[in-house]
Amino acid sequence: MISLDVYDEGPYTCSIQTKQQSKTSQVYLIVQVPANIYRVSEDITVNEGSNVTLSCLANGRPDPSITWRLLNPSGEETLEVGEYLEIYGIMRTQAGRYECKASNDVATPDVKYVNVVVNYPPFIKLAKSSETQMGRLGVLQCDATAVPKPEFEWYRDDKRLSNMQGITIQIVGTRTLLLVANVTEDDYGNYTCVATNRLGRHNASVFLYSERPGMVYWSHCESKHDQLIPLSVPNFVGS
Numbered sequence: 164m165i166s167l168d169v170y171d172e173g174p175y176t177c178s179i180q181t182k183q184q185s186k187t188s189q190v191y192l193i194v195q196v197p198a199n200i201y202r203v204s205e206d207i208t209v210n211e212g213s214n215v216t217l218s219c220l221a222n223g224r225p226d227p228s229i230t231w232r233l234l235n236p237s238g239e240e241t242l243e244v245g246e247y248l249e250i251y252g253i254m255r256t257q258a259g260r261y262e263c264k265a266s267n268d269v270a271t272p273d274v275k276y277v278n279v280v281v282n283y284p285p286f287i288k289l290a291k292s293s294e295t296q297m298g299r300l301g302v303l304q305c306d307a308t309a310v311p312k313p314e315f316e317w318y319r320d321d322k323r324l325s326n327m328q329g330i331t332i333q334i335v336g337t338r339t340l341l342l343v344a345n346v347t348e349d350d351y352g353n354y355t356c357v358a359t360n361r362l363g364r365h366n367a368s369v370f371l372y373s374e375r376p377g378m379v380y381w382s383h384c385e386s387k388h389d390q391l392i393p394l395s396v397p398n399f400v401g402s
Contacts, residue, residue, distance in 0.1 A: 197270035198227035203263055204277050210362065211283040215250040219263035219275065227267040234260045255283045255310070284363030285309035290356065292370040301343035301371045305356035308337060313358040315339035324354075343371060 179186045202220040209215055221227045231243040242248060242261075250257060258281035266272035287307045295301035307313045315334050317324040324341070326332055329350075331342040339358075343350050351371050358365050 194224065195267075195269045196222075196224040198223040198265040198267045198273045200263065200265050200273045200275045203275040206278040206280075208280040208282065209253060211255055211281050212252050215248075215253050215279065217248040217250075217261060217263075217277055217279075218246060219248075219265070220246055221265035221273065223265070223267045223269065225267050225269075227265040227273075230264045230266075232262045232264070233257065234262055253279075253281055255281045257281065258310075280310065282310045282360075282362055285313040285358035285360055285365040287356070287358055287365050287367040290367035290369050292372065294372055295343070295346050296373060297346050297348065299346055301346045301350065303341040303343075303354055303356070303369045303371060304338065305358065305367055305369070306338045307358035307365065309358060309360050309362075311360050313337060313360050316357045316359070317341050318355040318357065319352065346371065346373075 174189055174191050177188045177190070198221055200219060200221045202218070204217045204219070207215070217231070219229055219231070221229055228244065229246055231245075231248040233240045233242055248261070258279055261277045261279060263275050263277065264272045265274075285307045286309065287305055289304065289306035291304035293301045293303050303317075305315065307315070315332075317332055317339070324330055324332065329344045331344070333340040333342065339356060341354060341356070351373060353368050353370055355366055355368050
């Protein structure tokens, strides 16, 4: 046989006939087929906390085993063995590229991938105040993490700030900077950065201050659940 398929499987008889005798031998032909993934989930985007089911269907002879892994920069994590991967209450740390591998030791395993994006509301992970002498450039910073990418706003005394004389707002990816040029006494005080996306918002307070006797203030971070974070400002001046 030059080319085999599964329909060729079955018993075969080999017979030898001579003048003196005949001899017959029977064999059973088993046709093996490499594992083949014929259906896999499409890439998906879900909100954090959702339940997710990924499917990976394969055939082959013998029946292939299916293994799921999450591929991430810190390494590969084997998650499940079977056609379906169930993730209950998915978290942002479970976002990434999922690998489905079907193998039956006949040939190289068949591999397919599913990308899972997990949306979550903003969280300001860094709020940086600035000790700046008068006449110098003051730089306030907020770094946030969020999916989709957050938008930023800056406020002082409930008034939204914009690019104007002496004030420059920079946004690069998930970081925003508030630049105060030629700082004066009136510029010292509390500023609020706000990170937002369609899932929520998160606020953080930072201070622009100068050299004065040490004081301790509280930096207020506000989201769905407010929290107070102690911020030591050794030489604060301002309102």
